[in-house]
């Protein structure tokens with residue numbers, strides 16, 4: 031089966047052609063014009079059996095679905111909960127319907143992988159009346175990436191049910207604790223804003239600070255949303271666009287804001303790794319994945335430099351290799367892997383499984 035995958039991340043649209051489970055072509059495109067990006071992807075790989083789109087938010091959905099205009103309308107209602115991602119996925123789906131009527135279009139959800147989070151990890155300590163309907167809770171994101179890491183770490187360790195930490199470092203950043211192939215805790219929450227600092231997102235901040243600024247600035251909800259999603263994180267701290275290429279280049283010139291931004295970024299990821307570790311009984315492995323892992327592997331060596339207390343260490347030379355690989359020294363207590371982001375492979379797997387059930 032030939033599956034065209036469309037994965038709108040917060041910094042670019044990744045598009046792949048996956049044939050019978052193997053990616054055979056890949057392109058990253060600007061999301062400045064989502065309709066144009068959809069047209070480019072469909073034009074590049076015109077002979078496909080199905081289009082599979084990543085939606086970060088699926089609400090209470092626990093698995094992939096076939097999209098109809100009605101389902102897309104329902105998913106659009108989740109736009110406010112993932113404003114950097116969900117509107118792009120909705121727009122892509124509508125554009126594929128328009129350009130290729132009759133072509134099956136499927137959606138896979140980041141949130142699905144976390145849909146069995148234990149209550150102590152999914153519940154916020156808020157009034158029961160707020161949380162009792164099960165909507166105001168921690169959902170978790172980057173689920174397709176974690177699911178792929180779970181598959182690969184099981185193959186690479188040749189172990190039944192490894193307990194591991196999945197650190198997804200892209201424009202969005204999250205850390206997830208995985209046991210028995212399931213997410214048992216994760217750093218992103220009700221929205222993909224919670225957790226470590228990201229390219230343009232603040233990550234977690236004391237809600238008391240947000241209340242104070244809204245009261246005293248004063249600031250509208252829209253202005254606060256724009257600040258936390260677009261003008262914070264590495265971008266806000268360093269005065270760049272938040273892309274680590276720009277931040278590291280500025281750090282290398284001795285710029286103190288960029289140096290501080292990288293220090294905060296690394297510290298908050300390490301802190302989250304420490305926090306996630308306690309949700310596991312043991313750490314069989316740590317997986318680093320996402321665009322930063324693929325393109326700035328030297329940063330993984332810097333990050334791991336502060337993780338010795340957890341038995342996590344890497345060999346800087348191994349960090350610089352390619353593909354899915356062990357990057358810890360052979361005698362290290364915890365196996366550390368750098369992996370390619372396999373969201374496209376997971377999208378294609380979901381698409382094949384949904385269509386095969388439909389055709390039974």
Ligand SMILES: Nc1ncnc2c1ncn2[C@@H]1O[C@H](COP(=O)(O)OP(=O)(O)O)[C@@H](O)[C@H]1O
Nearest residue numbers: 039040041042200201202273274275321322325
């Ligand atoms: N072609 C590239 N060359 C160097 N670095 C890149 C490249 N593409 C992505 N990156 C790095 O990956 C980060 C984005 O990660 P990615 O997983 O692509 O983000 P997202 O999916 O959230 O849009 C950027 O901050 C940048 O540091």
Ligand SMILES: CC(=O)OP(=O)(O)O
Nearest residue numbers: 039040171200202222
């Ligand atoms: C959920 C999320 O932040 O995704 P990405 O890293 O692709 O922007």
Ligand SMILES: [Mg+2]
Nearest residue numbers: 039040200201
């Ligand atoms: Mg991404």
